[in-house]
Amino acid sequence: MWKTKTLPSGLLAASSLVFVFMLAGCASSASPPATPLGDWKRQLLLQHPPDVLLLGEQHDAPEHQQWQRDTVAQWAAQGRLAALVLEMADAGNSTQGLPASASDAEVQSALAWNDAGWPWKSYGPAVMTAVQAGVPVLGGNLPRAKMREVMRQPQWDTHLPQPGWQRQLDAIRDGHCGLLPDAQLAPMARIQLAKDASMASTAQQQVRAGKTVILIAGRGHVLRSIGVPSWLPPGLRSVVAIGQAGDTEQAPQADRDSVHYTPALTAKDHCAELRAKWKK
Numbered sequence: 001m002w003k004t005k006t007l008p009s010g011l012l013a014a015s016s017l018v019f020v021f022m023l024a025g026c027a028s029s030a031s032p033p034a035t036p037l038g039d040w041k042r043q044l045l046l047q048h049p050p051d052v053l054l055l056g057e058q059h060d061a062p063e064h065q066q067w068q069r070d071t072v073a074q075w076a077a078q079g080r081l082a083a084l085v086l087e088m089a090d091a092g093n094s095t096q097g098l099p100a101s102a103s104d105a106e107v108q109s110a111l112a113w114n115d116a117g118w119p120w121k122s123y124g125p126a127v128m129t130a131v132q133a134g135v136p137v138l139g140g141n142l143p144r145a146k147m148r149e150v151m152r153q154p155q156w157d158t159h160l161p162q163p164g165w166q167r168q169l170d171a172i173r174d175g176h177c178g179l180l181p182d183a184q185l186a187p188m189a190r191i192q193l194a195k196d197a198s199m200a201s202t203a204q205q206q207v208r209a210g211k212t213v214i215l216i217a218g219r220g221h222v223l224r225s226i227g228v229p230s231w232l233p234p235g236l237r238s239v240v241a242i243g244q245a246g247d248t249e250q251a252p253q254a255d256r257d258s259v260h261y262t263p264a265l266t267a268k269d270h271c272a273e274l275r276a277k278w279k280k
Contacts, residue, residue: 049080049212052203054228056219056242056256062122063262064243068216069126075212076133083206084130086111087217088118089139091198095127096136107131111139126216138206140199140215142191150194151187159193164226168192171220177271179278196221200231207236219243223255 055071057064075081089111095102098110104124107113111127113120130137142150150156157165168189173180180188199215206213219242221227229238240256246264 049210050237050239051207052213052215052232052236052238054215054217054222054238054240056217056222056240056251058243058245058250058265059218060268061243061245061262061265063245064260065122065126067243067260067262068214069129072126072129072214075214076130076135080211081130081133081135082208082211082213083203084127084135084137085140085199085203085206085213085215086123086127086137087141087195087199087215087221088123089113089137090141090143091139091202092143093139094136095131096138098131100132100134102131104128107137111137123216136206138202140202140217142195142198146194147191150190153190154186156190156193157186159197160226160230164230165189167226177274179274192220196228197231200228203228204232204236219250223251225252225255 053071053075055068057068072081072084093110093112095107095110098106102110104120107127108115108120108124127137159165160168169185172185172188172192176188199217199221203213203215215222215228217228222229222240222242224230224238224240229240232238239258241258241260242251242256243260243262244250245262247261251259
């Protein structure tokens with residue numbers, strides 16, 4: 001049985017945060033003009049709505065959260081939004097039963113919101129846009145209490161074809177700056193797959209004819225070949241749109257249907273931050 005004693009106290013939370021940023025992609029120094037998902041594309045999607053629209057963000061790009069809020073607002077205004085599902089809240093928490101007039105505090109309580117991990121000022125606008133439109137908002141993420149169990153379950157290792165599984169392992173290695181022992185790569189990758197499976201299950205349960213479920217998550221979680229779409233049933237139509245800060249391509253074309261370009265962010269050395277946390 002794999003043991004976790006080699007992980008220093010607090011390492012799992014700190015290193016997972018850096019992995020999230022690495023999955024989301026590093027910002028480029030170049031800065032193309034911001035170009036939203038064009039109106040013609042939005043209208044096309046509204047005329048032929050997908051069952052699930054996956055919006056993959058770079059977590060530290062505020063323009064991506066604005067893009068998500070705008071997208072939620074347009075779908076809600078058209079009466080086409082079935083539900084909003086979030087990586088930023090755990091599965092089992094939802095606003096179902098709350099009135100459209102619910103306050104921010106009431107919504108945060110219903111979603112068991114963790115403001116330290118996911119600042120409400122960044123994600124609250126999209127959430128409240130849905131709530132005020134009478135649309136349910138649901139947490140989709142794997143609850144932390146289940147992570148240790150998942151890390152010990154080898155059945156996750158065979159969900160993806162071998163190249164896809166290797167991509168997950170490589171992402172864990174790179175996201176943790178090569179600091180993790182090899183024995184810990186597979187258990188950590190299992191968590192990523194379990195998160196994707198949880199979000200996919202939550203979104204699938206909210207599918208309604210003629211409407212669209214919007215899923216907001218980190219870019220790495222929405223990639224078609226290795227992320228949430230790999231857990232959706234074949235007959236369910238999904239569209240993957242990713243946010244990209246800068247002009248460096250962050251995902252193969254086969255993994256996404258649309259790219260939302262935003263200005264590049266100031267480069268940060270996430271590995272230096274992680275090494276500093278580990279020393280503590």
